[in-house]
Amino acid sequence: MMATEQTTNAILTARFAKMTNPAEVPTYVDLAGYQGLQKATTLDTAVLLNELETAGLISRSGTGENIAAQWQALAKAKGQTKYVVCNANEGEPGSFKDKALIQKDPLAVIEGMTIAAYFLKASQGYLYVQGEFPEFIENFATALNNAKAAHYLGTNILGIPGFNFDIQIMVSGGGYVENVADAMIPALEGRVGKPGRKVNLVKRGLYGAPTLVHDPETFANIPVILRLGGSAYRDLGAKDAGGTILVSLSGQFQHPGLYEVALGTPVQDILYQADYGGGSTTGKPFKFIHVGGQAGALATPAQLVDCAYTYSDFHAQHLTIGCGVIVAMDDSVGVVDYLEKVAAFYCAESCGKCLAGRVGSVRIKEQLQKFQRHAGVPGDLRYFAHTVDHVAERSLCPVGQSIGNAIFSGMKLFPDEFKQSINWDAPETKEVPW
């Protein structure tokens, strides 16, 4: 993994290379750390919210939510107790931005959570993190202890009476579904991390209280907005959303890795410029680009020619930026083979709670494997599309509901590769799924 400061206006990765010990408070403070929190505590909450609104920060978790609107709703929510949760359970294949932040600039995440706590008058926060990366947890725990020792966490933070906030680390089971609030909240409460009751984070989140949940990248943006001012932050990005975004490039890029990219950067630059992805390893043009993670759709390079890396441009192409994942493949990779891997991921990550997700994901994978063997018969493609549609429609949570995005876009963009997997002389399948 590589982390770079691609833009002259790098705001999230600016400290990465400068901190030999990223958990150390004095170094963090020397590099503009805690200026955002200092500023926040001088502002009226309405002014603070206005800065967020002006900044135009969109959640970097992939949900696409407007952060100012979320904060406003939680500020208005009834209840004495409110919680701040950082979801660092980054399990999206091809995404490594949150791990990088937790490892290389944990205090930025902590500072962002502390500003949120100040705004919401929350006194308890949680970092929800995968247990597979003990070194990250250790690093974050050291940063927490250091922040507490320097009075940036704990009681009377910055000497302000009553400004009390602490953060506890909660280790997740690592399931992909635990990124869905309906599964994450029970897991945080010590129950099984599967979707249960419908969670409304504003009304009844953690322990029934209003709960703010962001990913580490979103939290790391908050101090920057306060430090620079909402307007200056917005100017770093695009019309529809301010700031920069961490983009994880993988697949067949010549320069795979993590890049900080200004929102509004032409996608062509990210794919092909030497200081970003640098094109394909073979020098051949890319055949397809998978954007937004496993739940996102495939696109052809032609679709992205005039496209800027913005939420609105992607929306216009029926694509999603998601959590900033871009996977690119050249013509050495078959679409059916690629999608079989996507389906295998869904099978492995099915929590088993609902029939459609549990059994349907297996059926989808099996059918793709049949296509890989060129063993399909007439009728199979129709049956396959029915199955995918059924799973997407009947699944209990967004994991199963999103399975069709990559598959249907692949079928639409590369129909011949699916047709080639069928023996058209064979008798038609008589299977009728439902």
Ligand code: SF4
């Ligand atoms: S779709 Fe169903 S089986 Fe899959 S993760 Fe969601 S609840 Fe679990």
